[in-house]
Amino acid sequence: MSPLIKMALSNVLRAPSRSLITVLAVATGLSALMFLWAFSEGSNEDMRTNTIELMTGHLQIVPKGFDDRVPGWRTVEEADALIQKAEQNPAVAGAAPRVYGRALLSTGKGSKGVFLMGIDVEKEANVTRIHQKIVDGNALSGERREVLIGRHLAKKLDAGVGDEVVAVSRDRYGVTTGVSCRVKGIFKSGSSLIDERFIYVPIADARELNGFETESTAVVLKLRSRAELPRFISEFAGHIDAQSAEIRPWFVIAPTAEQWIKYWDDIIRVIMIVVTGVVAVSIMNTVLMSVMERTKEFGILIAIGMHPAAIVRLVLLETVFLTAAGIAAGLALGSGLVAYYGTAGVSLAAAASALETNFMSSVVYPFIVPQRVLQSVGMLAVLTVVAALYPAHKASTLRPIQAIYFS
Amino acid sequence: MISIAVIAAGTAGILFFWSFVDGLIAGTWDKAYAEYTGHLQVRAKGFEQNLSPHLALHEDDPVLKALNARAEVAHTVRRVESEAVISTARASQTLLMAGIDPDEHYHRSQIIQKIQQGAGLDAADPRGIVIGAKLAERLQIGLGGKVVLMAQNRDGVLSGLPFRVKGIYRFKSTPLDEGSVFVNLSAAREMLGFGDEVSKVTVWIKEPRLLDIFAASVKDSADAGRYEVMTPAEVEPDFAMWPQWYYAILSVIAAVASIVIAVGIFNTFLMSVLERVREFGILTALGTSPRQIVLLILTETWMLELIGILLGVALGAAAVWGLSASGIQLTSIGEAAADQMVETHVFPRLDFGHASKSISFILIAITVSVLYPAFKVSRLKPLKAIYST
Numbered sequence: 001m002s003p004l005i006k007m008a009l010s011n012v013l014r015a016p017s018r019s020l021i022t023v024l025a026v027a028t029g030l031s032a033l034m035f036l037w038a039f040s041e042g043s044n045e046d047m048r049t050n051t052i053e054l055m056t057g058h059l060q061i062v063p064k065g066f067d068d069r070v071p072g073w074r075t076v077e078e079a080d081a082l083i084q085k086a087e088q089n090p091a092v093a094g095a096a097p098r099v100y101g102r103a104l105l106s107t108g109k110g111s112k113g114v115f116l117m118g119i120d121v122e123k124e125a126n127v128t129r130i131h132q133k134i135v136d137g138n139a140l141s142g143e144r145r146e147v148l149i150g151r152h153l154a155k156k157l158d159a160g161v162g163d164e165v166v167a168v169s170r171d172r173y174g175v176t177t178g179v180s181c182r183v184k185g186i187f188k189s190g191s192s193l194i195d196e197r198f199i200y201v202p203i204a205d206a207r208e209l210n211g212f213e214t215e216s217t218a219v220v221l222k223l224r225s226r227a228e229l230p231r232f233i234s235e236f237a238g239h240i241d242a243q244s245a246e247i248r249p250w251f252v253i254a255p256t257a258e259q260w261i262k263y264w265d266d267i268i269r270v271i272m273i274v275v276t277g278v279v280a281v282s283i284m285n286t287v288l289m290s291v292m293e294r295t296k297e298f299g300i301l302i303a304i305g306m307h308p309a310a311i312v313r314l315v316l317l318e319t320v321f322l323t324a325a326g327i328a329a330g331l332a333l334g335s336g337l338v339a340y341y342g343t344a345g346v347s348l349a350a351a352a353s354a355l356e357t358n359f360m361s362s363v364v365y366p367f368i369v370p371q372r373v374l375q376s377v378g379m380l381a382v383l384t385v386v387a388a389l390y391p392a393h394k395a396s397t398l399r400p401i402q403a404i405y406f407s
Numbered sequence: 408m409i410s411i412a413v414i415a416a417g418t419a420g421i422l423f424f425w426s427f428v429d430g431l432i433a434g435t436w437d438k439a440y441a442e443y444t445g446h447l448q449v450r451a452k453g454f455e456q457n458l459s460p461h462l463a464l465h466e467d468d469p470v471l472k473a474l475n476a477r478a479e480v481a482h483t484v485r486r487v488e489s490e491a492v493i494s495t496a497r498a499s500q501t502l503l504m505a506g507i508d509p510d511e512h513y514h515r516s517q518i519i520q521k522i523q524q525g526a527g528l529d530a531a532d533p534r535g536i537v538i539g540a541k542l543a544e545r546l547q548i549g550l551g552g553k554v555v556l557m558a559q560n561r562d563g564v565l566s567g568l569p570f571r572v573k574g575i576y577r578f579k580s581t582p583l584d585e586g587s588v589f590v591n592l593s594a595a596r597e598m599l600g601f602g603d604e605v606s607k608v609t610v611w612i613k614e615p616r617l618l619d620i621f622a623a624s625v626k627d628s629a630d631a632g633r634y635e636v637m638t639p640a641e642v643e644p645d646f647a648m649w650p651q652w653y654y655a656i657l658s659v660i661a662a663v664a665s666i667v668i669a670v671g672i673f674n675t676f677l678m679s680v681l682e683r684v685r686e687f688g689i690l691t692a693l694g695t696s697p698r699q700i701v702l703l704i705l706t707e708t709w710m711l712e713l714i715g716i717l718l719g720v721a722l723g724a725a726a727v728w729g730l731s732a733s734g735i736q737l738t739s740i741g742e743a744a745a746d747q748m749v750e751t752h753v754f755p756r757l758d759f760g761h762a763s764k765s766i767s768f769i770l771i772a773i774t775v776s777v778l779y780p781a782f783k784v785s786r787l788k789p790l791k792a793i794y795s796t
Contacts, residue, residue: 017681018678018681021674021677021678024670024674025670025671025674028666028667028670028671029667032663032664032666032667035663036660036663036664039659039660039663040656040660043656113501267431267753268660270427270735270753271424271427271428271657271660274420274423274424274427274664275420275424275660275663275664275667277416277420278416278417278420278421278664278667278668278671279667279671281412281413281416281417281420281671282413282416282417282667282668282670282671282672282674282675283671285412285413285671285674285675286671286674286675286678289675289678289679289682290678293678293682346659348655348656348659364656364659
């Protein structure tokens with residue numbers, strides 16, 4: 001070990017409270033940045049997961065050029081065969097047929113235009129979680145003539161569990177069709193749009209309304225992991241007739257989530273610039289101070305013949321040791337915090353009602369994005385060294401006498 | 408110097424943070440007030456549930472008259488609204504028809520600004536209609552194109568009128584760009600079989616900050632059995648939740664940032680006291696009592712604090728002021744999210760409540776951080792203190 005390193009180490013250990021303060025400053029700063037980035041990423045991820053699990057699945061196979069706002073009566077060919085093929089694929093967790101449509105839903109009290117979701121009750125449960133979102137009554141049982149409606153719609157139509165409602169539509173031949181269903185359950189999906197404008201009926205009833213026999217509008221797939229999406233799409237494309245159908249990943253079906261996340265990231269970025277600035281100033285100050293208060297010591301070192309350049313190196317080495325210790329402690333603390341809250345969640349109970357209207361949960365589970373951690377570590381390392389260099393350089397250029405009597 | 412820098416940076420950081428957040432939320436609300444809801448809406452009871460043509464108020468209704476006479480009111484806008492079906496030769500769609508007076512505030516300040524092609528409504532041209540860009544695209548219709556609006560009138564009869572597209576606007580909001588059209592008040596009245604009735608009156612007040620008080624007093628004066636008086640949060644309940652959402656997430660961030668600032672302050676003051684142990688030892692040796700030393704340190708700290716906070720406020724206010732003219736442009740949000748009514752151009756603004764809370768937080772953090780080392784130093788034996796370094 002070179003004598004300089006030895007000296008730096010012993011200097012660090014000689015003044016434990018001073019060293020501790022610097023380590024503490026770096027550690028708090030780093031763990032705070034880590035936690036904040038993890039928190040923000042956690043809230044974004046939450047929105048993605050909810051969109052996928054409540055509405056879109058990971059991907060859907062739909063008629064080519066399908067516009068879900070104008071469902072029409074187009075269908076995917078050989079949906080059942082596609083589902084079978086998908087189910088055999090090891091990447092797929094679930095596959096279900098859906099029939100989309102539009103209907104006018106009426107009670108004695110009023111009527112409202114709604115989007116119709118005809119679902120295969122058993123298969124849909126492998127793909128989305130609407131059956132877990134019932135706040136009153138029960139999920140669809142698989143029997144016909146049942147309907148799930150959202151809480152906002154229930155309020156608007158003044159309909160409760162067990163009430164009879166009538167869905168009227170026009171089938172593919174232009175004939176007016178209608179089915180009378182009993183409200184089986186009322187759901188609270190996490191999206192105010194879905195709670196107000198969507199109803200879920202057994203797929204057979206939706207087919208009757210649309211004038212279908214056994215056709216389906218779309219096939220919804222859930223994969224075992226979202227990471228497999230690109231690979232799966234290119235692999236499964238071979239099974240699909242490109243002339244008549246197309247595969248749509250969830251973010252094409254529901255672009256709002258990603259756009260919203262992008263917008264939110266911009267807000268977070270402005271805020272993080274401010275927070276990072278404050279962290280930087282607080283760390284720089286601590287380092288600056290801990291070097292400046294030793295001006296006298298450096299003066300003595302120069303007086304006994306130490307080269308000024310060696311002093312700068314000495315301070316640099318000390319700072320590197322302290323920063324390394326601080327970063328290690330910060331990483332440990334930050335990972336600990338994120339790990340703890342990643343399981344326990346950060347509760348935003350105060351805004352629960354607000355969050356639940358936009359596919360957000362009121363509990364955020366932070367998780368670490370390695371890239372952000374690297375950025376933060378790199379930035380802090382550079383900052384502390386810069387902060388230490390300035391006073392060290394200044395001290396090394398002083399005349400010994402001046403430095404010794406400086407304070 | 409360094410202590411001052413840390414206080415100033417902390418203060419400026421917190422101030423800017425809250426200004427940004429407050430600017431974001433206020434900007435979002437302002438957009439909503441201006442484009443959608445106004446500050447208060449007065450309508451006949453039940454209109455919220457059902458846009459029935461039977462639910463209308465006479466223009467000389469005493470409540471409306473009283474409202475117009477109030478000093479707080481900047482302007483009021485009359486509207487006739489109904490669900491209607493719009494048809495072209497190619498397609499038809501249901502939407503919200505709004506009959507407005509083109510000489511009134513909303514048309515002059517909002518619709519005219521958002522017209523991309525053609526012109527706004529004109530009272531002299533009762534068969535003109537302005538529609539959103541998205542609707543125009545869906546109906547495949549351009550300027551001068553003919554459309555027919557149909558709605559149920561007061562007698563329950565479906566009545567229709569032909570219109571010619573005068574202008575195409577883009578609010579960047581799906582409900583307005585795709586789900587609404589604007590026609591002249593007189594034309595809407597003709598369709599619905601109205602005389603001088605209006606569906607609702609929207610009020611803009613001079614001081615939006617006093618909205619809560621104003622809304623409460625209007626609600627008190629209007630018979631709840633006959634009128635519904637709605638604040639923006641009641642008109643757009645989903646939208647009213649955004650501020651809550653912002654605050655929920657941002658207060659977590661603020662809490663973490665505050666801890667960092669507190670630790671920074673604690674570090675700085677701990678160090679600045681500890682490096683002067685020797686000096687305090689000499690003071691003690693000269694007979695200064697521990698209490699006097701604590702007081703001395705506190706007084707010094709408060710002086711530094713005062714300068715630091717003043718500097719921080721100046722710095723933070725300068726940053727806010729500098730950016731409040733040009734604003735901070737966030738990525739413009741995509742079309743699909745446009746109906747969320749968010750603001751992408753944030754103008755930070757200082758809020759007195761948040762500023763004073765931030766400053767008190769810093770004051771407390773500093774006093775607490777300095778008390779511990781001051782107390783410790785004052786208790787040291789003089790000899791030990793003098794030879795401690």
